[in-house]
Amino acid sequence: MTLMEQLNQDMKQAMKSKDKEKLTVIRMVKASVQNESIKLGNKDLSEDEELTVLSRELKQRKDSLQEFKSAGRDDLVKKLETEINILQEYMPQQLSESELEAIVQTTIQEVNATSKKDMGKVMSAVMPKVKGMADGSQINKLVQKHLN
Template identity: 35%
Template sequence: MNLRDRINNDLKEAMKTGDKTRLETIRSIRALILEFEKSGSGKELTSDEEIRILTSAAKKRKEAIEQYRSANRNDLAEKEETELKIIEEYLPKQLTYEEILEEVKKIAAEINAKEKSDFPRLMPLAAKTLKGKADGKVIKEIVEKFLSIN
């Protein structure tokens, strides 16, 4: 089942159960998908595009959570956290810190990256390999840490 079908099924289910937050969040994801399809770019909605759309939506929620927390608006931050959890249900399972580190080590070994100067070669490969499975900030942090230790 592709993302569009899954979203439509979950949208119907959220309407039946009356879960307003879930309904709003799923509608926002559906709107992003429709916006992509009607963008006129002629691109097909691939799994990579689905992940990009969902990752972007999750990133916006994370940024909003930080801003609301710094402004002492915990009520709004909690709403964003709930929406983030719903969005994450549609994303691939997120890797743990240790799993990301292991992947970075494998990639570094393949391209013989050992020094800080190897960052421009290692980071793009790590980001591409772990796309959708880990947050970009975490990947960058791990790559920098790995290269500074070696």
């Protein structure tokens, strides 16, 4: 089942159960996917492209969440946390810390990285392997830790 099919099915279910928050998030994600489809000129997006859109939506909300927390906007923090939880239902299973660490170590060996100067090389090799399954900042910290 493609992401759009899943979103349509979940949207119908949210309408039936009168879950306004979930319905709003699903509509936003559908719009983002459709906009990306138009932008790329494809009728259907690949699974990878859909994952990119979902990751972007999730990242935007996480960034906003930090801003609202620092501004003391608890009303908006709760709303965004709910949206993040709904979006994570559509994301692939997240990798554990140990799995990520193993991928980072393997990649460092593959690209023969020895110092922090090689950070870009390592990051560009790791990110496609863990796309959608891990947060970029978490990967960045692990790469820095292993390149010391």
